[in-house]
Amino acid sequence: xxxxxxxxxxxxxxxxxxxxxxxxxxxxxxxxxxxxxxxxxxxxxxxxxxxxxxxxxxxxxxxxxxxxxxxxxxxxxxxxxxxxxxxxxxxxxxxxxxxxxxxxxxxxxxxxxxxxxxxxxxxxxxxxxxxxxxxxxxxxxxxxxxxxxxxxxxxxxxxxxxxxxxxxxxxxxxxxxxxxxxxxxxxxxxxxxxxxxxxxxxxxxxxxxxxxxxxxxxxxxxxxxxxxxxxxxxxxxxxxxxxxxxxxxxxxxxxxxxxxxxxxxxxxxxxxxxxxxxxxxxxxxxxxxxxxxxxxxxxxxxxxxxxxxxxxxxxxxxxxxxxxxxxxxxxxxxxxxxxxxxxxxxxxxxxxxxxxxxxxxxxxxxxxxxxxxxxxxxxxxxxxxxxxxxxxxxxxxxxxxxxxxxxxxxxxxxxxxxxxxxxxxxxxxxxxxxxxxxxxxxxxxxxxxxxxxxxxxxxxxxxx
Amino acid sequence: xxxxxxxxxxxxxxxxxxxxxxxxxxxxxxxxxxxxxxxxxxxxxxxxxxxxxxxxxxxxxxxxxxxxxxxxxxxxxxxxxxxxxxxxxxxxxxxxxxxxxxxxxxxxxxxxxxxxxxxxxxxxxxx
Numbered sequence: 001x002x003x004x005x006x007x008x009x010x011x012x013x014x015x016x017x018x019x020x021x022x023x024x025x026x027x028x029x030x031x032x033x034x035x036x037x038x039x040x041x042x043x044x045x046x047x048x049x050x051x052x053x054x055x056x057x058x059x060x061x062x063x064x065x066x067x068x069x070x071x072x073x074x075x076x077x078x079x080x081x082x083x084x085x086x087x088x089x090x091x092x093x094x095x096x097x098x099x100x101x102x103x104x105x106x107x108x109x110x111x112x113x114x115x116x117x118x119x120x121x122x123x124x125x126x127x128x129x130x131x132x133x134x135x136x137x138x139x140x141x142x143x144x145x146x147x148x149x150x151x152x153x154x155x156x157x158x159x160x161x162x163x164x165x166x167x168x169x170x171x172x173x174x175x176x177x178x179x180x181x182x183x184x185x186x187x188x189x190x191x192x193x194x195x196x197x198x199x200x201x202x203x204x205x206x207x208x209x210x211x212x213x214x215x216x217x218x219x220x221x222x223x224x225x226x227x228x229x230x231x232x233x234x235x236x237x238x239x240x241x242x243x244x245x246x247x248x249x250x251x252x253x254x255x256x257x258x259x260x261x262x263x264x265x266x267x268x269x270x271x272x273x274x275x276x277x278x279x280x281x282x283x284x285x286x287x288x289x290x291x292x293x294x295x296x297x298x299x300x301x302x303x304x305x306x307x308x309x310x311x312x313x314x315x316x317x318x319x320x321x322x323x324x325x326x327x328x329x330x331x332x333x334x335x336x337x338x339x340x341x342x343x344x345x346x347x348x349x350x351x352x353x354x355x356x357x358x359x360x361x362x363x364x365x366x367x368x369x370x371x372x373x374x375x376x377x378x379x380x381x382x383x384x385x386x387x388x389x390x391x392x393x394x395x396x397x398x399x400x401x402x403x404x405x406x407x408x409x410x411x412x413x414x415x416x417x418x419x420x421x422x423x424x425x426x427x428x429x430x431x432x433x434x435x436x437x438x439x440x441x442x443x444x445x446x447x448x449x450x451x452x453x454x455x456x457x458x459x460x461x462x463x464x
Numbered sequence: 465x466x467x468x469x470x471x472x473x474x475x476x477x478x479x480x481x482x483x484x485x486x487x488x489x490x491x492x493x494x495x496x497x498x499x500x501x502x503x504x505x506x507x508x509x510x511x512x513x514x515x516x517x518x519x520x521x522x523x524x525x526x527x528x529x530x531x532x533x534x535x536x537x538x539x540x541x542x543x544x545x546x547x548x549x550x551x552x553x554x555x556x557x558x559x560x561x562x563x564x565x566x567x568x569x570x571x572x573x574x575x576x577x578x579x580x581x582x583x584x585x586x587x588x589x590x591x
Contacts, residue, residue: 047549093576094583106490194526204551264527266544267534281533321471323486324479347487359494377573419561420551424497430564432493436486437568441575444482450469451586460588464581 017335019157020230025223025240027164028308030247031301032108032219034170035115037248037255038275038295040215040361046269047421048209049200050260056206056213057252059410064217066407067372068245069397070379072238075224076394078456079233082316083224083309084371084378089320089453091382096374097453098322098440099433103371104225104313109344110364111219112306113351116141118299121272126292141352148304149345152311155334156229163304166297171251173294177279178254180287181261189282190261197265204420211417214365216252219302220244221371225309234394307341307348314340321447322440362418362425369414370433376408385461468586516542 044053071084080086085104089097120137127135151159181189199205223241230236259274262281271277279291315337318327331338351360380401388396397403418426474482514520518528518538523545531541585591 088576092573093578093580095579096572096576099572102486191526191530194524195530201549201551205549208549208551262530263534264523264530264541264545266541266547267531267536270544277534281530321474324474324482326476326479343483354491354494356494356498359497363490363494373569377569415561415565419558420553421549422497423554423557423561426561427564428493428496430568431496432489434564434568434571435489437572437575439485439489445579447471447474449471450583453583454587461584464584464591 014330014332014335016229016330016337017156018229018231020160020226020236022236022239022243023164024157024160025226025230025236026244026247027160027167027301028226028305029220029223029241029244030171031160031163031167032111032222032305032309033217033244033248033302034167034251035118035295035298035302036215036218037174037251038170038298039118039271039273041212041252041255042259042268042271042274044209044212044215045260045265047201047212047417048205048207049198050196050256050265050268052199052201052206052209053213053260054256056209057216057256060210060213060216060414061249061252063372063407063410063414064220064248065245066403066410067221067375068241069403070375070407071221071224072241072395073393073397074375074378074382075227075237075241076234077391079227079230079237079394080316080455082313083227084221084375085313085316087224087378087382088374090456090458091378091385092374094322094445094448094453095437095440097320098317098444099437100371100374101313101317101322102433102436103367103374104222105310105317105344107364107367107371108219108222108306108310108313109348110351110360110367112145112303112310112348114357114361114364115299115303115306116144116348116352117357119144119296119303122292122296122299125273138353142349144300144303145307145345145348145352148300148307149341151304152307152341153331153334153336153338155336156226156308159304159308160226163301167301170294170298170301171247173290173297174251174254174258174275176290177258177275177287180279180282180284181258183257186261190258192261195262195264196260200265207413208417208420210414211365211421214368214414217245217248218365218368219305219309220248221368221375222305222309225312228312238395307344310344311337311340314344320453321449322444325447358422359425362422363429366418366426366429369411369418372407373411376404376411379404379407385463386458387462390462391458469582515539521545 044056074087075083078087078090085097085101088100120140123140124135124137186192220241223237223244227233227237255275258278259268262278268274273295276291276295279287314327317323318325318340327340327343329339354360383400516538521538521542
């Protein structure tokens, strides 16, 4: 895979810098996701009760373990910006690749918008606590997106080093809170015995809770976007991704354990900042401040990672002319996809200000889910077209095709969960991707150079 | 070797129009659910006329204590305790949804495969 792109001048060929290590990959993946532990996961409690949310946490954890296993094998072999998009291009074909690129851009840009809204609301809450009521959140939303976009524009190393630091602080905040609730003496602070109830909606509620169970891990697959900028993709991507999954499984379990032991499920199911509320219930100001900072850092880290990933995906679409070629440029000095970064700023801001947070979040989750469905198909085709001994793989995941089959079945369950809560949104979003696919086939594909879409040094795929 | 396809060169205006088109499509799909119906909302159970108390809400003293620590009295908590999701399934809507998702993936894999054969033929030559 050529990692070069036309510069702004259109003549000189330059590439992105290979400066990242496994810690940056971890920071990218966990940074995007960890905000889901501070808020969002708890809507699964409303859908299916506290135990329903725990089952969702484990079932969706299994879904993402399959995602991480598959991603680790394919990305360590197809190491290029665009991640799953580039994989689709080489393994399934242009239309699938175009759709996967769109999934990535939509999932991350919409998540970025939601993150920025959270930052604004946190600033408002902080100001209220200090006696300044009625703070306007909109400037903070715009400033957050603009500052992080500037950081991304200036270089990937600094961007993800910052993400590493703030993600670590946010994760540490969860660990400190866990220690603060005296877990060795159940019943003293945590009241699980009294607060946990049976499943309020039965098993249908558990299935429904799978939709928001995605929040525990949504975005971890974004580690693949760093493939072209890591010093050793074959080592860094599997290490960073699997390490990230382990971090998230720990964080998700601790979060569930703390919150369900302190709050009635009906409150928890609609809380805006459940971990911060948990700290407030303990009446410890230091913990309160720590969780406020943790929530803020988690939201900023998530928005930062989303800008990084969405811009790489948009850049890749432009580089291959799946979208206008103008976006496929790399900054001659900072070596970042600067046009894609700038173009997505006003779009993220406009998503934040639509007032349609529910739809925006559902769009983001569903775009992610469509991407996971693609991965299960992709994995089967990858092994079929290039059996194990035909090309060199950075990592070979065990038990194939079980992870691909499990992933496909669990994705189907989450589609059903989405249908239960957001059936109209589900159909509207599918209509978008169908319309975009038709548009690509009959309009955009005429601008695409055919042979340039296959750049890996692999032999001819089996059966073609 | 297959005949090499030479793509059209796109003008700046064409590139701009294509970028805007995809954005318009996104916004339309965000607003469609609002036009169809509002969703994702919980339904409040038919409330009693009498003012709720912790006893009528059937909560234990420990649970009551946690509600109060959160700043809720019985009346305020009753709104949350009484809210319920409706998981009634419309079989026709479910069938339509399944058909749309399956149809989308089948269409995409088939067209992708056709395009992929062109790519492979140009890259590696005709078989």
